[in-house]
Amino acid sequence: xxxxxxxxxxxxxxxxxxxxxxxxxxxxxxxxxxxxxxxxxxxxxxxxxxxxxxxxxxxxxxxxxxxxxxxxxxxxxxxxxxxxxxxxxxxxxxxxxxxxxxxxxxxxxxxxxxxxxxxxxxxxxxxxxxxxxxxxxxxxxxxxxxxxxxxxxxxxxxxxxxxxxxxxxxxxxxxxxxxxxxxxxxxxxxxxxxxxxxxxxxxxxxxxxxxxx
Amino acid sequence: xxxxxxxxxxxxxxxxxxxxxxxxxxxxxxxxxxxxxxxxxxxxxxxxxxxxxxxxxxxxxxxxxxxxxxxxxxxxxxxxxxxxxxxxxxxxxxxxxxxxxxxxxxxxxxxxxxxxxxxxxxxxxxxxxxxxxxxxxxxxxxxxxxxxxxxxxxxxxxxxxxxxxxxxxxxxxxxxxxxxxxxxxxxxxxxxxxxxxxxxxxxxxxxxxxxxxxxxxxxxxxxxxxxxxxxxxxxxxxxxxxxxxxxxxxxxxxxxxxxxxxxxxxxxxxxxxxxxxxxxxxxxxxxxxxxxxxxxxxxxxxxxxxxxxxxxxxxxxxxxxxxxxxxxxxxxxxxxxxxxxxxxxxxxxxxxxxxxxxxxxxxxxxxxxxxxxxxxxxxxxxxxxxxxxxxxxxxxxxxxxxxxxxxxxxxxxxxxxxxxxxxxxxxxxxxxxxxxxxxxxxxxxxxxxxxxxxxxxxxxxxxxxxxxxxxxxxxxxxxxxxxxxxxxxxxxxxxxxxxxxxxxxxxxxxxxxxxxxxxxxxxxxxxxxxxxxxxxxxxxxxxxxxxxxxxxxxxxxxxxxxxxxxxxxxxxxxxxxxxxxxxxxxxxxxxxxxxxxxxxxxxxxxxxxxxxxxxxxxxxxxxxxxxxxxxxxxxxxxxxxxx
Ligand code: HEM
Ligand SMILES: [Cu+2]
Numbered sequence: 001x002x003x004x005x006x007x008x009x010x011x012x013x014x015x016x017x018x019x020x021x022x023x024x025x026x027x028x029x030x031x032x033x034x035x036x037x038x039x040x041x042x043x044x045x046x047x048x049x050x051x052x053x054x055x056x057x058x059x060x061x062x063x064x065x066x067x068x069x070x071x072x073x074x075x076x077x078x079x080x081x082x083x084x085x086x087x088x089x090x091x092x093x094x095x096x097x098x099x100x101x102x103x104x105x106x107x108x109x110x111x112x113x114x115x116x117x118x119x120x121x122x123x124x125x126x127x128x129x130x131x132x133x134x135x136x137x138x139x140x141x142x143x144x145x146x147x148x149x150x151x152x153x154x155x156x157x158x159x160x161x162x163x164x165x166x167x168x169x170x171x172x173x174x175x176x177x178x179x180x181x182x183x184x185x186x187x188x189x190x191x192x193x194x195x196x197x198x199x200x201x202x203x204x205x206x207x208x209x210x211x212x213x
Numbered sequence: 214x215x216x217x218x219x220x221x222x223x224x225x226x227x228x229x230x231x232x233x234x235x236x237x238x239x240x241x242x243x244x245x246x247x248x249x250x251x252x253x254x255x256x257x258x259x260x261x262x263x264x265x266x267x268x269x270x271x272x273x274x275x276x277x278x279x280x281x282x283x284x285x286x287x288x289x290x291x292x293x294x295x296x297x298x299x300x301x302x303x304x305x306x307x308x309x310x311x312x313x314x315x316x317x318x319x320x321x322x323x324x325x326x327x328x329x330x331x332x333x334x335x336x337x338x339x340x341x342x343x344x345x346x347x348x349x350x351x352x353x354x355x356x357x358x359x360x361x362x363x364x365x366x367x368x369x370x371x372x373x374x375x376x377x378x379x380x381x382x383x384x385x386x387x388x389x390x391x392x393x394x395x396x397x398x399x400x401x402x403x404x405x406x407x408x409x410x411x412x413x414x415x416x417x418x419x420x421x422x423x424x425x426x427x428x429x430x431x432x433x434x435x436x437x438x439x440x441x442x443x444x445x446x447x448x449x450x451x452x453x454x455x456x457x458x459x460x461x462x463x464x465x466x467x468x469x470x471x472x473x474x475x476x477x478x479x480x481x482x483x484x485x486x487x488x489x490x491x492x493x494x495x496x497x498x499x500x501x502x503x504x505x506x507x508x509x510x511x512x513x514x515x516x517x518x519x520x521x522x523x524x525x526x527x528x529x530x531x532x533x534x535x536x537x538x539x540x541x542x543x544x545x546x547x548x549x550x551x552x553x554x555x556x557x558x559x560x561x562x563x564x565x566x567x568x569x570x571x572x573x574x575x576x577x578x579x580x581x582x583x584x585x586x587x588x589x590x591x592x593x594x595x596x597x598x599x600x601x602x603x604x605x606x607x608x609x610x611x612x613x614x615x616x617x618x619x620x621x622x623x624x625x626x627x628x629x630x631x632x633x634x635x636x637x638x639x640x641x642x643x644x645x646x647x648x649x650x651x652x653x654x655x656x657x658x659x660x661x662x663x664x665x666x667x668x669x670x671x672x673x674x675x676x677x678x679x680x681x682x683x684x685x686x687x688x689x690x691x692x693x694x695x696x697x698x699x700x701x702x703x704x705x706x707x708x709x710x711x712x713x714x715x716x717x718x719x720x721x722x723x724x725x726x727x728x729x730x731x732x733x734x735x736x737x738x739x740x741x742x743x744x745x746x747x748x749x750x751x752x753x754x755x756x757x758x759x760x761x762x763x764x765x766x767x768x769x770x771x772x773x774x775x776x777x778x779x780x781x782x783x784x785x786x787x788x789x790x791x792x793x794x795x796x797x798x799x800x801x802x803x804x805x806x807x808x809x810x811x812x813x814x815x816x817x818x819x820x821x822x823x824x825x826x827x828x829x830x831x832x833x834x835x836x837x838x839x840x841x842x843x844x845x846x847x848x849x850x851x852x853x854x855x856x
Contacts, residue, residue, distance in 0.1 A: 028410050028412055044436045045440065186845075
């Protein structure tokens, strides 16, 4: 084993950082780890939705359009209202965050619950819409428009649902007194997710409902 | 906010349903550990096990093709074999091996005590393991995947009722890839946050070792590639089970859409597999050439360039699909373009070795082998970027030869180089060099014996994915050679495993810096303590550790510094004493059950998707919700666990 010269000599020591590295753990980016992690996850999710949005655009006017077309089924005023409610939930989320940051736990509980309820209203609207559309003959397997519409909006709805479960858990913790001002960072991370889901809906709503053929 | 805990402790603390695991040693600790180094070893061991499985599948393929009219496998078994071989090698060997090395060495190379999300790290490992077992469980439950590792729709997406692939093969594949995507995305997020946020003071980005750099690029590629293939998998799932028609041309769907989505993932995936190897080689060559890496910044930037360009070339996998002349010319050109940063890197590696005091250790041999094999694979790759010649070679063994030169040459040679280079650091024992060199030569010879003739049989027309052939095409001899070569590779792998087992007891104990290394991992003991660095280092240069050992004398020659280096001896002495006796009050995250609990819930969702049976959802969702909730409430570090 000639090649391995086990270095027997003493090795120098690397000088420690000023505080021995045990004190303040500032991050290099200035963004704390959980938030940066959430940003990265959401950037990944952007591509996920991007793929489905592109698919929808490719398919909506294509191929066999048996069954209803977008113009036949969409009820734009109705969807605008539920979209507006979802948007408002971003506002209540901001209020929830600023409440907990100031330590006003009662307000925090109210706003976080309001956010979850707005989200649930949106989901309720989506369920209504889906049943209405199927009643008019647009099913998952009716046409490529139907497939790509239901899968895209359904996956968004799944994201919203996960968000609602998350918000209600946070509310439950706050009710038990296990959530304090010190935990505001966790609310911030949940808020990032919630705002993202809202923003994605704005894009989806515009692409699916508003951009004319 | 402490960087070492994922969540701030909650008030008032209350015992959770599972008692917090205490032990950090012994068998049971492996299930709950959050130590990035232990998790890395688990990733590595799992990947090696799958490498053996994927290798056995390759041997079966080669046995079947050893001569004309082979009868080892039936046609449909053959489909399963090449599908599982490709899927295993890509998702269960290549990616986990990269994560193994990244997990172990990114924190050490940037002078960090831990990764950013220790429990997420553990979660990712279990998801990968369960995802792999899930796919393989298809063998037991109605069909292993059989639609190729690219799972082209509509072959895989035809409805179950009328499908061309009977059984549940594609269902297991689709759900398995989604699971594995969850695992690799967790790892990617963890790596990026660790590198961006947790570097030691003075460790600027341009002082980072190249391996860490390449892993950063890989993490970004993974982060953006996995969601795309996940979307394609979801569409296939709906097509199979709910009669949607995303990819069914007769119903207005578009099979090309699948290929776009798949290769938009698939091409970056190739770089996800190769860049870690490039990173390892860039660490190994300077150490055994006793020279700094030639053109460090060029190597880094060409790595980043490859990361970007990798997104613009996916359609070169689709030249034969009739995309239209403009599209294929553009993709042909962009594909040639990507050869430039790759070529630049090869030039830099050669520049590093050139004129160096080269020591031909096993690790060095594997790195040189990497350069040679990868160059050959790259050259045949350029041939593919020429559209007319690609049209000729598509789906022949020429392509199989090309991508094995790139993947085997780039991934496996790189990884073996990394094994021999870093083994002493990880396990505190040296691998046997004589056996190692034998492993290298056997692998190099076996490799070329297997894959070089594939170029020729490909050019004379042997199509890939055919399970048998008639005699008389002039393929017989070459195929026999390939099969013999494959067994030589298997022998080489076996020899490596023998080496591992043999040296586990008898290998010489490794010092902290056996190779006279350059980067920070060599500044701490082998194996490193749980907290890595008793004192987080202050970094002053690229190759910081090297500069602490050497200085230039008056004539510009490198001379070794006396012990203690540039720092005050007495001070270093104090630090060591401190470390041994008083402890540093270092808080490391405590072990946890919950990553395992959450991960265990995921395969149930997979089975629910495969069998369209909602009852599987119940245990799955219970485990996931309970696990996530408890995970969220559990403090990252239990108080009173100082080192
Ligand atoms: C022991 C060494 C290996 C041998 C003998 C071997 C052999 C083969 C053969 C003969 C095929 C072609 C099957 C066909 O087209 O009918 C194949 C396919 C493939 N191999 Fe390997 N291979 C080896 C190692 C690897 C490694 C290390 C990787 C990647 C890291 C890899 C990745 C693939 C992929 C992606 C395919 C395509 C599978 C498909 O068409 O679905 N192989 N291999
Ligand atoms: Cu490619």
